[in-house]
Amino acid sequence: MQRGALRQMSAGDQVLLVHEDQKTFLVELTPGRTFSTHKGAVAHDKLIGQPYGTQIVNSAGAPVFALRPIWVERMMKVDRRTNIMYPKDVAYLLARLGLGAGDRVVELGSGSGAMTMALAHAVRPGGRIYSYDRREDFLELAARNCARAGVGEDEVEFRLRIDGEDLEPEVDAVTCDIPEPWQEMGAAHAALVGSGRFAAATPTFNQAERVAACLAGGGFAMVQTTEVLVREILARPGRTRPAHRMVGHTQILTTAVKVFAQQPDESPEPQ
Amino acid sequence: MQRGALRQMSAGDQVLLVHEDQKTFLVELTPGRTFSTHKGAVAHDKLIGQPYGTQIVNSAGAPVFALRPIWVERMMKVDRRTNIMYPKDVAYLLARLGLGAGDRVVELGSGSGAMTMALAHAVRPGGRIYSYDRREDFLELAARNCARAGVGEDEVEFRLRIDGEDLEPEVDAVTCDIPEPWQEMGAAHAALVGSGRFAAATPTFNQAERVAACLAGGGFAMVQTTEVLVREILARPGRTRPAHRMVGHTQILTTAVKVFAQQPDESPEPQ
Amino acid sequence: MQRGALRQMSAGDQVLLVHEDQKTFLVELTPGRTFSTHKGAVAHDKLIGQPYGTQIVNSAGAPVFALRPIWVERMMKVDRRTNIMYPKDVAYLLARLGLGAGDRVVELGSGSGAMTMALAHAVRPGGRIYSYDRREDFLELAARNCARAGVGEDEVEFRLRIDGEDLEPEVDAVTCDIPEPWQEMGAAHAALVGSGRFAAATPTFNQAERVAACLAGGGFAMVQTTEVLVREILARPGRTRPAHRMVGHTQILTTAVKVFAQQPDESPEPQ
């Protein structure tokens, strides 16, 4: 019942409206309101009470699909004042970090909060994101974007990053989307549990080179640098081909695992 | 305390041992046993009781890192009798499906169970995977691989796929890793909740073309076909370059969302 | 002397003017004329008599480079009414065809003449291109573009393609940039010398699949299908990265070599 009830669109829900041309719009359903573009209008009341997935017809006679948004779609709709991480990169990093329910994560560089939302989703329920930024305005923007996406204060804690201060300790993962991640290596290592995972996204090869060198020399194993390319295929009967344009570059991803030398006094051999 | 206790390696744990050359081995810790390769040996007892992330020295004097394996590493270590999905593709599909805690998923094509493990991880806790295969031997192999990875019967239900039978109803997502996914489109559509997500992985462009055409014509919106390429970068001070070899192809990914036309009698307007 | 003389820009020469933003313009030098954009003007007379490679300053005080255009630059400047082959694909095909001075080539699909210019350049001196098209208007457009690029009637012969008619015989290579290259396989095979090279460029995988199948079954060996991707790298001190956008697809290239079974009566054994 509960599941069924969740599948009706209700006032206050954020719904993804999809036009025939694949354009998508994230709309909060409000009784009496109308969603309009130059391609036609849809009264919110026509959606409220209908099941998710419903195809309706707008005022111009064109079909519109009303979908339940997933985190990938929400993160692409944030109010941006920074570059945001692309879903292809976020998806890959979440896998390489091995994140799951209950995990605790330090995020360095809240930015617009897009990655924060992805991290929060990945550690639900019971997990927690400690998201740091040096700029108060980014912390506020990220918090606002997260709140709008239903990511609450019980899930994410935004903190001003102050040089030299310790990060939240005993976390399962640390992510970096900051210009100089090498400055945070020591703090990241200290914050991570043993075998905790580290990830940095950097736009240039030079930054990736420096991050990798710092990781390799600073208590991390399995240092790997990769780039993820996604190519859209236009699959159409009898004339399938890749899309003419593609994103040639977003970020270079560097991941690693925290390790530490065995302490002599912790050694079990003498026992 | 609980978290700290979990961070000690215990007898019975599966531990990822990493050599200097980045080769990895998944080992179940057993008192009295020794893990040996031509690069040296490690007594399990040297690891039991130590924290995860410990770097020890093997009998040949070489460093070995003992890590807590994540699902990506576990899925690459399954006993394979089929091609398995690559992490790059699985990561992308998990994101495109929007999976999270509590979701219910139909998997068509259990294969070796590698994807099953990834799906089970993504819907923890409270979710459930219904994994179908036409071959009993694959169901058994997949179940064995899952059990070894700690994915239990409360998380995954393996079922023999019989033509014409309904799939588990009211699921949030359906995944296909089978040769002819178009044969399952109707059953998949029937099984999905409204706005539920569909994904198929197919090796050839011809299959992707046919899947996409069936989806577009059969009650699905947002049909997208993509390929994911991951390029390893050898990030080394002063001489950074991509790796000479790369994986040029694994699978083509097709995703879509279940939609349905509004039923006249369900329409709220006349009320 | 001769070489030196050629290196002065003269009235009537086509010169490539390059602005600071890398925008290029192909200009025919005419005494008394001025080349103007919103970025400033250059009097042709300031260039005539100067050596190629000269950097001058335009009326807005911005630097402009005057270069001798090469065929790649000329082909990108043709008056287009069709898609043209990209230099990356043309360069690869020229290599795979092994073209050199004196070679004779059949081109199927004159289009805008861009590929024709590249072929003509590759077989200079002494070679000859027989360029066919089914449309008179394309033949005229291609001839006009070639003439403008200095490719004369002694180098290229444009011919209307009429179904069923033989192609120019005894050619070293046949290229196809037409929608249904498989219809021309028999004619191409008949036209080629033994060990002559064949190349087709097609936008879709479906076409490439059909071309390759026809070649493999129709007297061709070494059938290979490839795609060429070129990624621009923004190489800048301390912040080198690929360009954000790239061309994700142009054409799929299929190449092959004409072979034939040994004729019994030609066999040298009985001798």
Added chain:
Amino acid sequence: MQRGALRQMSAGDQVLLVHEDQKTFLVELTPGRTFSTHKGAVAHDKLIGQPYGTQIVNSAGAPVFALRPIWVERMMKVDRRTNIMYPKDVAYLLARLGLGAGDRVVELGSGSGAMTMALAHAVRPGGRIYSYDRREDFLELAARNCARAGVGEDEVEFRLRIDGEDLEPEVDAVTCDIPEPWQEMGAAHAALVGSGRFAAATPTFNQAERVAACLAGGGFAMVQTTEVLVREILARPGRTRPAHRMVGHTQILTTAVKVFAQQPDESPEPQ
């Protein structure tokens, strides 16, 4: 007649033998000799006098194609003691350099002579390659490989590179396949005619970054850095897909054009 006569295989010719599995062998036809692999044998006398393109049957009953090798195939068969340039990169560079019959080229880094052969082919007839190396043994190896490929002393001149010495002047292009191309920028600029083209191939991003910076600051325009990726497509009826493995990296290519500021005293205006 001349053309027809050239199309017979003669004693002394180098012939490319192609097996069914696409393996290729470059064989010099010698009366009385036999070419043998574990897949069967072919008597050279069965080929001599036959036309190029002939398919014969070897001693094991398998088909073998006898083809006229093109420069791409010859360069892949050189006796290598260095990494050689890949055809994909060579093809792209030849196009970007705009090379044609009669051009004069300085090659820095003879290596095994593979690139030298490609350059010599591109400037035939009438052109000339000045190929420099710091190592006598490479000069000898390259000369031997070139001679075997029919590239003679009238086409290529091998020279020991001595620091500080001028390069051959007034050349149309300079290519670099050496570890530190930035050391040769000044000499390259001095050697090139105005609007002459420069190209460097370097394995790492760091080298490309440094080359590009030196070019941009040292009298070159249109500095471009690119990488070329070629993906093999297995085009087969109903099951077309990319090959699983691909070459992920060979070299990064940097090209530029020589320019120079207009000399006040050369200016034609006051006259």
